[in-house]
Each structure stands twice: as C-alpha cells, then as structure tokens.
C-alpha cells in the first residue's frame with residue numbers, strides 16, 4: 371500500500387505528528403528505532419502537566435493513545451534509506467522491505483557529543499546537564515560548575531538565580547574578554563586549569579572535579595555544553611537544505627526545501643531563530659504544525 375505519510379521518528383515530534391494525522395484519518399506509518407535524545411535522563415521537566423515524568427512514560431502514554439486511531443501504524447524498526455521516486459512519492463527502506471508514502475515527515479532528532487572530559491559521560495542526565503531549563507532547578511542551592519569556555523558567561527548567568535554558588539571551569543581554554551568582564555562583574559569564579567577527572571563518590575549528590583595542579587573542586591551539579599549532529603542520514607540522502615547549526619532548514623510550517631518533505635523536532639529549526647529550541651514541548655508543537663501543514667498540502671491544496 372502507499373501510505374499518506376511516513377513519519378520517521380517516535381520521540382515527541384513524531385508521536386505528536388502521528389496523533390495529529392491519525393485524528394484526521396490519514397494512513398500513517400510511524401517508524402521508531404527506539405533511541406531517544408533524552409535517554410540519559412530519568413526525568414523530563416518543563417512541560418505543563420508532565421513536569422518530572424520519566425521520558426519513557428510520556429512516550430508510552432502517547433503510543434497507547436495512538437491505538438484509538440486505526441489508520442496509524444507504529445513500527446519499531448530502523449529506517450536506512452529514504453529516496454524520492456519519479457512520481458513524487460517517497461520510498462523508505464527498512465529491514466522488512468521498502469515502504470512508500472505520498473508525504474514524508476522527518477522527526478529523527480539529533481545526538482549529543484560531550485566535551486572530552488574524563489568521567490563526565492556517566493554523569494550526563496543526572497549530576498551533569500546541558501540545559502538549565504530542563505535540569506537546572508534540580509541543582510538549586512548547590513555549588514554548580516559550568517564547564518567549557520564557549521558562551522560561559524551566558525550559561526553561568528542563566529544559573530545565577532538557581533545555584534548557591536557558581537564556578538566556571540574552562541578546561542584549559544581561554545575565555546573571551548566580554549565573558550571575563552561579565553563573570554567578574556557578577557563575582558563568578560573562573561578556573562582555567564585543564565580538568566583531569568570528574569567523579570561522583572559513592573553515588574552521592576556530589577561531584578569532585580580534579581584539576582591539573584592538584585586542586586579538587588567539589589560541586590553539586592555540572593552544566594556542560596554539548597555539540598550535536600543529525601541522528602539519521604535522511605536529510606543528507608534527500609539533499610535538504612541545512613542551517614549552519616547542522617539542523618534541517620524549515621519554514622514556520624515545518625516545510626523543508628523539498629516539496630512533500632516536512633521536518634519537526636530537534637533535527638530542524640527555522641532560520642529566524644539563532645538556534646533550535648530543543649525541548650519536548652517545542653518538538654511536539656513542531657510535530658503538530660508540520661503534520662497540519664502536511665495534511666493541508668495533501669488533502670486541501672495538493
């Protein structure tokens with residue numbers, strides 16, 4: 371059969387898109403390889419009515435509610451290749467074979483890479499976080515280390531109302547003058563020594579950061595930057611326009627540079643924003659918008 375739409379990705383963006391299209395009785399196949407950006411985090415925050423729920427619970431409820439819509443099929447498998455056929459439909463290759471759809475909605479998200487600091491990775495999602503909106507409050511009142519020199523002052527100041535005390539650890543990198551001035555003006559300490567090791571003794575809510583030279587900085591939480599990249603090769607396979615962030619360029623309706631292909635969630639952003647607004651709620655909202663646009667362009671104004 372030819373589906374009306376194939377949604378690639380079953381995180382908040384893809385699940386919401388499936389709900390929106392299911393409610394409009396489109397024939398939809400959602401393909402989900404089961405790897406999510408917030409896998410390292412036990413709890414998800416900053417979403418109304420769902421503050422603090424495990425991300426897996428949120429997805430389980432969403433998948434369960436999709437059962438009410440008989441035209442939606444959710445398949446747990448990995449898509450490998452996406453191609454546009456001559457008639458304008460799209461072929462998606464999975465281990466089970468090739469599926470065809472009139473429209474494609476990409477919601478495959480991004481993957482994070484952490485700074486190469488020994489001991490940081492096991493703490494990511496608990497005592498180390500990249501997003502103050504998502505996990506900053508959990509470090510309230512504690513001494514918090516902001517790791518890295520890029521935008522260090524901005525990241526530190528975001529935590530200034532929450533943390534009991536702040537220290538910026540540049541890990542051997544130089545801060546730019548503007549950041550130094552701002553941190554100094556707010557009395558935020560800066561340590562420039564390379565970080566040798568990070569560890570949390572006995573699973574306590576304490577992190578020891580060992581600096582070159584022998585000092586150990588004790589903190590109760592870490593805010594670290596990550597770099598991210600597309601999780602899946604589909605934007606590249608289709609030749610979609612990307613932004614300097616590495617995200618798929620979309621307009622405010624979730625349309626990519628290729629007619630019939632829509633994108634939502636962390637993998638995409640609109641050029642008017644300096645960066646993708648990565649969160650569960652904004653991803654779900656983008657999924658709804660892209661799905662509604664897809665429906666309109668498939669059914670109302672083809």
Ligand SMILES: Cc1cc2nc3c(=O)[nH]c(=O)nc-3n(C[C@H](O)[C@H](O)[C@H](O)COP(=O)(O)OP(=O)(O)OC[C@H]3O[C@@H](n4cnc5c(N)ncnc54)[C@H](O)[C@@H]3O)c2cc1C
Nearest residue numbers: 379380381383403404405407408415449479635636649650
């Ligand atoms: C540690 C951490 C904690 C976070 N905490 C919060 C928080 O508290 N609150 C908040 O709002 N946000 C939080 N975020 C951000 C949030 O996780 C993302 O904004 C959100 O998950 C993006 O949703 P998405 O649907 O775009 O992508 P994802 O949730 O990453 O989903 C991507 C989907 O694509 C699928 N996929 C990828 N490749 C393929 C393929 N080849 N074939 C088939 N399927 C594929 C995956 O299996 C998955 O289903 C956190 C992020 C991190 C890293």
